[in-house]
Amino acid sequence: EAGVTQFPSHSVIEKGQTVTLRCDPISGHDNLYWYRRVMGKEIKFLLHFVKESKQDESGMPNNRFLAERTGGTYSTLKVQPAELEDSGVYFCASSRQGIGTMNTEAFFGQGTRLTVV
Amino acid sequence: GEDVEQSLFLSVREGDSSVINCTYTDSSSTYLYWYKQEPGAGLQLLTYIFSNMDMKQDQRLTVLLNKKDKHLSLRIADTQTGDSAIYFCAETLEGFSGGYNKLIFGAGTRLAVHP
Numbered sequence: 001e002a003g004v005t006q007f008p009s010h011s012v013i014e015k016g017q018t019v020t021l022r023c024d025p026i027s028g029h030d031n032l033y034w035y036r037r038v039m040g041k042e043i044k045f046l047l048h049f050v051k052e053s054k055q056d057e058s059g060m061p062n063n064r065f066l067a068e069r070t071g072g073t074y075s076t077l078k079v080q081p082a083e084l085e086d087s088g089v090y091f092c093a094s095s096r097q098g099i100g101t102m103n104t105e106a107f108f109g110q111g112t113r114l115t116v117v
Numbered sequence: 118g119e120d121v122e123q124s125l126f127l128s129v130r131e132g133d134s135s136v137i138n139c140t141y142t143d144s145s146s147t148y149l150y151w152y153k154q155e156p157g158a159g160l161q162l163l164t165y166i167f168s169n170m171d172m173k174q175d176q177r178l179t180v181l182l183n184k185k186d187k188h189l190s191l192r193i194a195d196t197q198t199g200d201s202a203i204y205f206c207a208e209t210l211e212g213f214s215g216g217y218n219k220l221i222f223g224a225g226t227r228l229a230v231h232p
Contacts, residue, residue, distance in 0.1 A: 004159070035222075042121065043160075043205060043222035056218060091160065098218045100147050100209035106220065108152075108160035 004109035018080040025094030038088035123223035135193040139206030146208040154203045
């Protein structure tokens, strides 16, 4: 079974540019999450999809961030326009059932390291 | 509030035990987790404990939970160089739609194992 894959692994862009991150969850996992770790700080929740629907997007920093999950398969996270403070590692995770459900594990991808210069 | 606190760094000698501590704020968390991140890799679930348990042991790992003090610890026995990584404590938190659908992480503890 393939794990959660994220693309690209690294991205360096200039302030004001647009970047799109992609996450391919484990096949059959309805739940998909985006998290971000900025500057060695805590890993912060961004949003949660159940299939193609946004279940909770309370962690999205502002309207420069747009997440989509067309068809309930892979997801993209677009940052437009990027600012310096958007630099960090963006993690995607997927799970068959919601986190906190008994015997449910969230599987994380390796992350995309975004650097805005 | 949504706060999980961890010390940032721990250095131990190979063969010794490591204890990584964490405090959390949400008393209604159902599960508490320990994740490990090795250099260049994603987050790997190490172990978790259900909130009605005090202790869980899994080979070299022992998790202790003190609900009264909202304190979670991870003990690694016979620490090896391969254990060098960042360890993240996390709690579940209720999402908007009900159910526990968020993980709230600490900043991570970097464990360095030296000979």
